[in-house]
Amino acid sequence: GAVVSQHPSRVICKSGTSVKIECRSLDFQATTMFWYRQFPKQSLMLMATSNEGSKATYEQGVEKDKFLINHASLTLSTLTVTSAHPEDSSFYICSARGQGGTEAFFGQGTRLTVV
Amino acid sequence: AQSVTQLGSHVSVSEGALVLLRCNYSSSVPPYLFWYVQYPNQGLQLLLKYTSAATLVKGINGFEAEFKKSETSFHLTKPSAHMSDAAEYFCAVSDFGGNQFYFGTGTSLTVIP
Numbered sequence: 001g002a003v004v005s006q007h008p009s010r011v012i013c014k015s016g017t018s019v020k021i022e023c024r025s026l027d028f029q030a031t032t033m034f035w036y037r038q039f040p041k042q043s044l045m046l047m048a049t050s051n052e053g054s055k056a057t058y059e060q061g062v063e064k065d066k067f068l069i070n071h072a073s074l075t076l077s078t079l080t081v082t083s084a085h086p087e088d089s090s091f092y093i094c095s096a097r098g099q100g101g102t103e104a105f106f107g108q109g110t111r112l113t114v115v
Numbered sequence: 116a117q118s119v120t121q122l123g124s125h126v127s128v129s130e131g132a133l134v135l136l137r138c139n140y141s142s143s144v145p146p147y148l149f150w151y152v153q154y155p156n157q158g159l160q161l162l163l164k165y166t167s168a169a170t171l172v173k174g175i176n177g178f179e180a181e182f183k184k185s186e187t188s189f190h191l192t193k194p195s196a197h198m199s200d201a202a203e204y205f206c207a208v209s210d211f212g213g214n215q216f217y218f219g220t221g222t223s224l225t226v227i228p
Contacts, residue, residue: 006158034216043205043220044159093158095216102147102166104209104216106158 002028004096006107013084013114021079021110023094029074030096034104035067038091050077084114117142117208121219129227134193136222138180138206141187148189149207150180153221159205165189176200201226 003026013019023033032051036044048064050056050071058064066088068080077096081088091111095104122137140146147166151159163174170182180191189206206219 004158036218041223044218046215046217049215091156095159097216102209103149103161103164106151106160108158109156111156 002026002096002098002105004030004094004105004107006094006110008110009108010111011113013112015085015114016083018080018082019084019112021081021092021094021112023077023079023096023107025075025096025098025105028096028098028101030077031074031099032097032104033071033077034095034097035069035077035079036093036095038093038109040091044093047079081112084112086114088112089114117146117210117215117217119148119206119208119217119219121204121206121222123222124220125223125225127225127227128196130198131195134178134191134196134200134224136191136204136206136224138189138191138219139187140189140206140208142208142210147209148180148182149209150174150178150189150191151205151207151218153203153205162191162204196224196226198226198228200224 005024007022035047047062048056048058056069071077093109095106097104118141120139149164150162163172165182173179178193204222209216
């Protein structure tokens with residue numbers, strides 16, 4: 001199957017700083033990328049959907065100014081958590097879907113800890 | 116709008132026993148349905164998917180699921196559980212265009228030796 005690489009796998013940052021998470025599709029063109037947040041022992045919560053070259057569509061309750069999503073190319077999307085706070089600590093997962101594809105392929109996830 | 120409901124947040128089975136994980140969906144249009152498995156601190160791996168072809172779908176690791184429109188269900192089964200099957204399982208639904216992708220709350224499977 002297609003490969004999606006997410007980096008970094010773990011990051012620790014200080015409160016008030018910003019953190020960027022990258023999601024790359026290695027062997028296909030990702031026309032759509034999804035960003036999820038997962039709390040311990042819980043399901044994945046869709047944060048936003050982005051189509052290459054367009055602004056991301058955020059789910060209700062997700063602050064677009066805090067979680068900046070860029071999908072400037074067909075192989076790369078980034079999620080930047082701005083002015084991070086301890087409550088932003090979570091597991092963030094991206095997934096990518098190609099043009100006409102029926103499934104989304106997932107990255108390995110990023111464990112963000114804000115101290 | 117689509118949504119999925121997974122009945123049973125925790126399921127325990129004995130090694131060698133049947134595995135049955137339940138998923139019911141709600142969709143105003145014919146959906147695509149998926150089962151994913153997640154191991155601790157990892158991303159999700161696709162087990163199988165239904166995309167309006169055969170209603171009985173076979174996936175990896177001996178898992179299969181049957182799409183039943185009349186029951187709006189897509190339950191995941193495996194005839195004989197293995198210790199390595201212990202993980203978190205998520206049912207997901209998307210629309211035909213794949214523009215929305217939503218997950219159930221997950222079921223944690225424990226396999227007892």
